[in-house]
Amino acid sequence: MIIAVASGKGGTGKTTVSVNLARVARQSVQLLDCDVEEPNAHLFLTGELKAREEVRVPVPEADETLCDGCGECSSFCRYRSLAVIDKSVLTFPELCHGCGGCIRVCPKGALSEKGHRIGVIETFQTGHVSLVHGCLDVGVAMAPPLIRAVKSRIRKGCISILDAPPGTSCPVVTTIRDADVVVLVTEPTPFGLHDLKLAVDMVGELKITCGVVINRVDAGDGRVHAFCRDRGIPILLEIPDDRQIAESYSRGMLIVDALPEYRPRFEELLARVTELSTNERKESHAYL
Amino acid sequence: MRTDVKTKDSRPREIVVISGKGGTGKTSLAASLAVLAGNAVIADCDVDAADLHLILKPRVLKQDEFRSGNLAVIRHDDCTGCGLCRELCRFDAVRVSGEEPGQSTYRIDPVACEGCGVCVRFCPAHAIDFPEQTCGSWMVSQTRCGPMVHAQLGIAAENSGKLVTLVRQEARRIATESGYPLVIVDGPPGIGCPVIASLSGASVMLAVTEPTVSGEHDLERVLALARHFGVQACVCVNKWDLNPEMTEQIERHAKESGALTLGRIRYDKSVTRAQISELSVVEIESQAGMDIREIWKQLNL
Numbered sequence: 398m399i400i401a402v403a404s405g406k407g408g409t410g411k412t413t414v415s416v417n418l419a420r421v422a423r424q425s426v427q428l429l430d431c432d433v434e435e436p437n438a439h440l441f442l443t444g445e446l447k448a449r450e451e452v453r454v455p456v457p458e459a460d461e462t463l464c465d466g467c468g469e470c471s472s473f474c475r476y477r478s479l480a481v482i483d484k485s486v487l488t489f490p491e492l493c494h495g496c497g498g499c500i501r502v503c504p505k506g507a508l509s510e511k512g513h514r515i516g517v518i519e520t521f522q523t524g525h526v527s528l529v530h531g532c533l534d535v536g537v538a539m540a541p542p543l544i545r546a547v548k549s550r551i552r553k554g555c556i557s558i559l560d561a562p563p564g565t566s567c568p569v570v571t572t573i574r575d576a577d578v579v580v581l582v583t584e585p586t587p588f589g590l591h592d593l594k595l596a597v598d599m600v601g602e603l604k605i606t607c608g609v610v611i612n613r614v615d616a617g618d619g620r621v622h623a624f625c626r627d628r629g630i631p632i633l634l635e636i637p638d639d640r641q642i643a644e645s646y647s648r649g650m651l652i653v654d655a656l657p658e659y660r661p662r663f664e665e666l667l668a669r670v671t672e673l674s675t676n677e678r679k680e681s682h683a684y685l
Numbered sequence: 686m687r688t689d690v691k692t693k694d695s696r697p698r699e700i701v702v703i704s705g706k707g708g709t710g711k712t713s714l715a716a717s718l719a720v721l722a723g724n725a726v727i728a729d730c731d732v733d734a735a736d737l738h739l740i741l742k743p744r745v746l747k748q749d750e751f752r753s754g755n756l757a758v759i760r761h762d763d764c765t766g767c768g769l770c771r772e773l774c775r776f777d778a779v780r781v782s783g784e785e786p787g788q789s790t791y792r793i794d795p796v797a798c799e800g801c802g803v804c805v806r807f808c809p810a811h812a813i814d815f816p817e818q819t820c821g822s823w824m825v826s827q828t829r830c831g832p833m834v835h836a837q838l839g840i841a842a843e844n845s846g847k848l849v850t851l852v853r854q855e856a857r858r859i860a861t862e863s864g865y866p867l868v869i870v871d872g873p874p875g876i877g878c879p880v881i882a883s884l885s886g887a888s889v890m891l892a893v894t895e896p897t898v899s900g901e902h903d904l905e906r907v908l909a910l911a912r913h914f915g916v917q918a919c920v921c922v923n924k925w926d927l928n929p930e931m932t933e934q935i936e937r938h939a940k941e942s943g944a945l946t947l948g949r950i951r952y953d954k955s956v957t958r959a960q961i962s963e964l965s966v967v968e969i970e971s972q973a974g975m976d977i978r979e980i981w982k983q984l985n986l
Contacts, residue, residue: 405734407707407874412899434875435705435906437899475754475802496775496801535909538846538878563707563874566733566838566845570796587960588712588736595734595840602840603796616957640927647928649898 398674399557401576403600405592407563409582410612410636413646414666415560416441417653419526421663425555426526431572432562433516433531433543440649444523452531452546453512454539456490457499463507470499470508491538516543518550541571548572565592565599573600577674579607580633580666585617590624597628606677608670613638631673634666697726697860698888698986699853699868701916705903707874709895710923713956714977715871716740716965719830721981725867727828728856729835730849730883732821737871740965743826743833751821751836751851753844754800757793763812764791770804770813779804796841820844823852825859832859846878853883867986876910884914891919891947891984896931904935908942918944921980925949947983950976 402415416438419428430438457470457479466484471477478492479499490513500508516533531547533540540562548571551557561572573579579600583593593609600607608631611621616638625632636642636652636659645655653660702715716737719727729737757778759770766789771779778797783789793804793813805815820843823836834856836848856868872883884890890911894904904920911918920939925932936946955971967974 406736407704407734408709409707432875434877434880435899435903437706437902440898440902473802473806475800494775494799494801496799496803497773498801498803498806501773501803501807533877535876535906536881536913538881540875540877564731564733565840566879567843568875568877569733570841574796586957587739587963591736591739592734598840616954618961643924643927646899647895647897647931 401559401573403561405596444521454495455510456513459486540568585621608633701870703872705907726860727833731873741828846882849882896928924952948980
C-alpha cells in the first residue's frame with residue numbers, strides 16, 4: 398500500500414503526519430521523503446545509516462574530434478541544454494532532462510552520455526521504520542529525477558508512506574503518481590482552503606482517492622470543513638492548535654512520543670487510510 | 686518641492702521573500718511589506734499555490750494564456766503498434782494496453798510526458814503529434830498598494846520556473862516603465878527550479894523562517910542557494926517565542942554565513958485573524974504587525 402501525504406500549502410504538517418503515521422504502524426513500514434528540496438523527516442526519525450548513494454542523471458558529452466558543429470542536437474533539444482558556437486558544442490547539464498534525444502539525432506555519433514550528480518539518497522533504519530531520504534544538491538533546478546530515484550526504492554508488500562513536497566506542480570505530481578491513496582494535510586485558514594482546493598483538483602486529475610487531515614483545527618474558521626462536506630471528501634483526522642504540539646515539533650520530537658495521548662488518533666488515521674485504499678482497490682477491480 | 690531626479694542607477698530594487706520550508710509566513714509578510722511600501726510592484730511567484738491575491742484583492746486589468754512546451758499525442762489510426770516510442774521514452778510516459786504484437790494500443794500519459802520530442806522524431810510511422818501546451822495563465826492587476834503581476838499554473842502542469850520568470854520580467858518592466866522604485870516578490874517554497882527562477886538576479890532576499898528543527902535546516906539550504914547566486918540574504922524569524930533558544934541559534938548561524946538578521950516576529954493569533962478578514966497583518970492592530978513594521982524599517986529600501 399502506497400500512501401502519499403501532500404498539501405497545496407506548505408507548512409501545514411505533512412512531515413508531522415508522515416512521521417507519526419510511520420511510528421504507529423505495527424508492521425514494517427517505509428517512509429520515503431520525496432520533498433527532496435527541503436527534506437525534514439530525518440530530523441524526527443533518525444536511525445542507523447544503512448546505505449548512501451549518489452544520484453546522477455544522464456547528460457550529453459561531446460567528442461570534439463567527431464563533432465562537425467552541424468547543430469542537429471541543439472535544434473532538437475527542447476530544453477536548450479546544448480548550443481553550437483563556432484562549430485563546437487557547449488552543453489548545459491543543469492538544463493538537461495536526460496531524454497537522450499541529442500545522442501540519437503547526432504549524425505556523427507559524436508555525443509555520449511555521462512552522469513551528472515543531482516543529489517544523494519540515504520537509507521536509515523529505526524525500529525520498524527525504514528527511512529529513504531532524498532536530498533537535492535543546492536543549485537540543482539530539477540527535483541523530479543531525484544524523486545523518481547527515491548520512489549524506485551518502494552518495496553511491494555509493506556506500507557510505503559511518501560512525504561510529498563508542497564504545491565501542485567511537477568515535483569508533487571511525480572511523487573503522488575501511482576499512490577493508492579493521498580492524505581491532504583491542510584489548516585482551516587483562507588490560504589489553507591485555497592491551496593486545498595488546488596490539491597483536490599490535482600488529485601482528481603490523477604484519479605487517486607483522497608482524504609483530508611485538518612491541522613491546528615481551532616485556529617481558523619469553518620470553511621475547510623464545509624468544503625470537504627460539499628465535495629464528499631472524508632476528514633480523516635483533526636489535530637488541535639496545541640502549543641505543546643508546536644513546541645515538541647520545534648525540538649524535533651514526534652507527537653506520539655512527546656504527547657502519548659495523541660497516539661490512538663494516529664493509529665485510527667492509519668486504519669482509516671488503509672480502509673480508503675482497500676475500498677479504492679476493490680472499486681478499480683470492479684472496472685476491469 | 687522638487688521632483689525626484691533619477692539617479693545614475695534607476696533600475697528598481699527587487700526584494701524576494703522566500704523561506705525554504707513552506708508555511709513560515711512568506712505571503713503574510715510579503716503582503717504586509719507591499720502595504721508598508723505603498724508604491725511597489727508586487728509579483729506573486731508562488732505560481733502553483735498562489736495566495737497573495739486572497740489578501741491584496743487584485744482587480745484584473747489584463748489576462749493572458751501561458752503557453753509553454755509541447756506534449757506528445759499518438760494518432761491511433763496511424764499507429765502501427767511497433768512499440769518503439771515506449772522503448773525510447775525515458776519518462777515512462779507511454780502506456781500500452783493489449784498483449785499481441787501489432788494489436789497493442791499505445792497512448793501517452795499527458796501527466797508523465799516531459800515534452801522532449803524523442804518519440805515524435807523517431808516514430809517510424811510519423812504517428813505522433815506534438816501540440817503546444819497551455820500551462821496556465823498570468824495576470825496584471827491593480828491593488829490598493831500598487832500594480833500586481835500574478836499567475837495560475839494549470840492543474841498538474843509543467844514549466845512553473847518559466848512562468849515565474851515571466852511574472853518577474855513583467856513586474857520589472859512595469860516598475861521600470863512607470864517609475865516604481867521597488868518590486869516585492871512573494872516566492873515559492875523549496876530550493877528548486879521556481880525558487881531559482883524567483884531569486885537569480887534579485888537585489889535582496891528576505892528569508893522567513895521559524896524556530897523549529899525543520900525551519901533551521903531549510904533556512905541553511907536557502908542561504909546556501911543565495912550564496913550560490915550571489916544574492917544578499919536577510920533573515921527574520923517568525924513565531925520566534927515558540928523556541929527562543931532555537932531562534933538565537935538560527936540568528937547566530939545566519940550571521941556566520943554572511944546573512945543580515947533583520948528582526949523577529951512574535952507568535953500572534955491575529956496573523957490568522959488578519960488573513961480571515963482579507964487584510965495584511967499591518968492593517969489590523971496587532972503585535973506581530975508592530976514587529977513587521979520594525980523589519981520594514983531595518984530593510985531600509
